[in-house]
Amino acid sequence: MTNEPMYTIEQSSRERAILVGIEQAGSKWSMESSLQELSRLADTAGADTVGITSQKLTSPNPRTFVGSGKATQLVNMAGELDADIIIFDDELTPSQQSNLEKLVGRDVKVIDRTALILDIFALHAKTREGRLQVQLAQNEYLYPRLRGMWAHLASNRMGGGVGSRFGEGESQLEVDRRMVRKRITSIRRELEHLSRIRGVQRESRYNSGIFKIALVGYTNAGKSSLLNRLTDSNVYADDKLFATLDSTTRKLILPEGREVTLSDTVGFIQKLPTTLVEAFKSTLDEITNSDLILHVVDASSDSYEQQVDAVNDVLGQIGAESIPKLTVFNKCDLLDSTAQQALAFRNSMSIQVSAVMGTGIDELITRIASAAAATDSNMHVLIPYSRGELVSLAHKRCRISNESHTELGTSLILRVPIGLEREFKPFLITS
Ligand SMILES: Nc1nc2c(ncn2[C@@H]2O[C@H](COP(=O)(O)OP(=O)(O)OP(=O)(O)O)[C@@H](O)[C@H]2O)c(=O)[nH]1
Ligand SMILES: [Mg+2]
Structure with missing residues (x-):
């Protein structure tokens, strides 16, 4: 099922990361699971987690996000663990980021979850549209941070690696506000052009009367694996976060002979940067224009319920909440029969499958056929x-x-x- 990886990161170039979490009352996600996910994100971007630290806070410190004592501890920790990068699990304001960088000194980068996700997207974007969408989100993120980042680049500290894949192919000169704004405008213009072309293609698919299905779900839920299983394809699927960035559409022929289309889409994640959701609007149109959403859920994940909520939040943000939806619990081969029964009991309208083992696929196809026939x-x-x-x-x-x-x-x-x-x-x- 897994193709050759699309990119490789040499072990020698991997960076050493310290993760920083904040425990805030009322949060849906436990700090541990959020940090675990952050560690997987870091791994995907090419950094190994060498240390984790956290703090209980009611609200972030406006200067350094964590308290000043914690910030000092972090500086020491970075020295002791020979860290290259400190990654905060929550979004830092531009001034927090720049204050922390000043504190921590020359050789250590300070980034947040958003920058890390943008970095992975930059690494995985393959098509022209995908690259432009990532560049748009990066530039939007960069804009308010220019002052700090500029000092950074000028002192040549960001020699590469995690968190520094910003402004691909741009000269240092361009890194000022006016140029970034200009760049944003021109990327927007090109994206609008590409989006119009995509719109025309979509229109022709609509007129052809084809029933369109979008595979949607949390990153790593198994969307691409399910596409492969259902359509006998070989799209890239891997145990990495955000393996898929560009949507792929494949034909699926139902047993009655009818053709429908199935589109694989970019995965969602909790705290998905809003700049990314906005920038990926055109790719996400694949979802908003579908007739049926298959919401793929990794049933083996301890946080599957939170993941479902996170996906539903994004579906709401992009205006897709009213599209008929079928919840598909995937990776059921990893559950014992008691867990499977409990899952079925709690989610009577859903279906359980294993994309890898092929179980439940026939039933899924039957459900797709009746959904297609219903309209x-x-x-x-x-x-x-x-x-x-x-x-x-x-x-x-x-x-x-x-x-x-x-x-x-x-x-x-x-x-x-x-x-x-x-x-x-x-x-x-x-x-
Ligand atoms: N055990 C088990 N593993 C699965 C199943 N489906 C997918 N996987 C594995 O889960 C990992 C992620 O699968 P993908 O299909 O790439 O997931 P995705 O939802 O497309 O992920 P992104 O594109 O990264 O958002 C891969 O290592 C798959 O082999 C399943 O039914 N059972
Ligand atoms: Mg995928």
């Missing part, structure tokens, strides 16, 4: 023999319950997807 309308048409292509279209895209040949043409009783109704309307038998 269709019943028609009885008589297609003249001169319009044979319409009969072929019906076989490809509709569900036919009766087909007979008369003197005047082919008589079909069928369920027609909304997008195709106008093709068949002229041939309706009204009696």
